[in-house]
Amino acid sequence: MHGYANPARFLKIARPATAWLLGIGALLLAAGVYGGLAVTPPDYLQGETVRILYIHVPAAWLGMAGWASIAAASISQLVWRHPLAAVAGRAIAPAGATFAALCLATGSIWGRPTWGTWWEWDGRLTSMLILFFLYMGYIGLASAERERGGEGRMAALFGLVGAVNLPIIHYSVLWWRTLHQGQSISITQGSSIAPELLWPLPLTMVGFTAIFAAVALMLMRADLARTKLEARLRRSAAE
Amino acid sequence: MSQWSFVFAAYGLALLATVGLVAAAYRSMRRAESEAEAATRRR
Numbered sequence: 001m002h003g004y005a006n007p008a009r010f011l012k013i014a015r016p017a018t019a020w021l022l023g024i025g026a027l028l029l030a031a032g033v034y035g036g037l038a039v040t041p042p043d044y045l046q047g048e049t050v051r052i053l054y055i056h057v058p059a060a061w062l063g064m065a066g067w068a069s070i071a072a073a074s075i076s077q078l079v080w081r082h083p084l085a086a087v088a089g090r091a092i093a094p095a096g097a098t099f100a101a102l103c104l105a106t107g108s109i110w111g112r113p114t115w116g117t118w119w120e121w122d123g124r125l126t127s128m129l130i131l132f133f134l135y136m137g138y139i140g141l142a143s144a145e146r147e148r149g150g151e152g153r154m155a156a157l158f159g160l161v162g163a164v165n166l167p168i169i170h171y172s173v174l175w176w177r178t179l180h181q182g183q184s185i186s187i188t189q190g191s192s193i194a195p196e197l198l199w200p201l202p203l204t205m206v207g208f209t210a211i212f213a214a215v216a217l218m219l220m221r222a223d224l225a226r227t228k229l230e231a232r233l234r235r236s237a238a239e
Numbered sequence: 240m241s242q243w244s245f246v247f248a249a250y251g252l253a254l255l256a257t258v259g260l261v262a263a264a265y266r267s268m269r270r271a272e273s274e275a276e277a278a279t280r281r282r
Contacts, residue, residue, distance in 0.1 A: 022261070029257075033250065037246070037250070047242050048242040048243055048246055049242050049245055049246060051246045051250075052245070052246060052249045052250075055249060055250060055253040056249070059253070094260070094263075094264075095260060095264075098256055098260045101256070102252065102253055102256050105249075105252055106249045106252065106253065109245050109248050109249045109252070110245065110249065112245065113240075113242055113245050208257070211257060211261065214261070214264075215260055215261060215264045218261075218264040218265055218267070218268040219264050219267065219268070221268045221271070221272065222264070222267040222268040222270075222271040222272070223271075225268070225271035225272045225274070225275040226271045226274075226275070228275045228278075229271070229274050229275045229278050232275075232278045232279070233278070
């Protein structure tokens with residue numbers, strides 16, 4: 001990873017990668033959404049609302065993966081002082097917050113016809129809402145530290161401590177058996193969803209992930225360009 | 240309300256959020272990169 005510590009080397013890869021990720025993401029999403037809305041059959045129990053799964057599950061995955069990436073960037077910053085780690089954390093946070101909010105909103109829209117309620121203070125829903133608030137706190141803290149010229153160490157610590165919420169979200173459906181259903185897809189045990197309903201999900205999962213990565217790269221490029229501009233302005237003022 | 244109304248509401252919201260996020264990130268990147276380039280040219 002330290003090979004990409006040089007911003008010029010990072011930008012050489014990030015520029016073409018942004019366009020590729022956006023293109024691949026848009027294509028996979030279009031295919032997954034078409035499959036989810038027009039090809040798959042309705043579920044025998046949930047009816048048509050099962051189609052919300054194809055956007056709700058990727059949003060939940062990216063909300064959690066976003067914070068896991070912030071925690072990884074925080075370790076990289078605090079332990080190895082990687083110069084791009086704080087930039088990466090600041091760039092990932094807005095995308096992660098958007099997908100955490102989208103997960104809550106689509107879950108709520110699905111919950112109304114299926115559970116008969118927009119919201120319930122259930123373990124999974126509440127821990128996901130806490131994740132969204134953590135993102136808000138991280139964005140505020142990281143941008144305040146950047147404006148004051150700090151290295152972002154407080155935000156990095158916050159990113160690490162906030163990662164405690166990730167296993168709580170994951171195991172909430174086992175620890176508190178309330179309204180949210182248990183895990184339907186597992187790496188070790190496979191899926192309990194019928195294959196004819198499942199196939200568009202990997203398409204939207206990878207599609208949304210590619211778009212998330214493209215957004216994070218664009219925000220990293222914006223952050224690096226602002227740093228370059230600020231350095232130039234400081235140098236001009238000193239001359 | 241029909242089940243499809245909930246499905247379209249969820250997909251519409253996802254489309255708005257995704258397009259809005261990409262557009263905001265792209266605008267932020269373009270603005271910052273063009274300002275940095277302009278500052279380099281001025282020197």
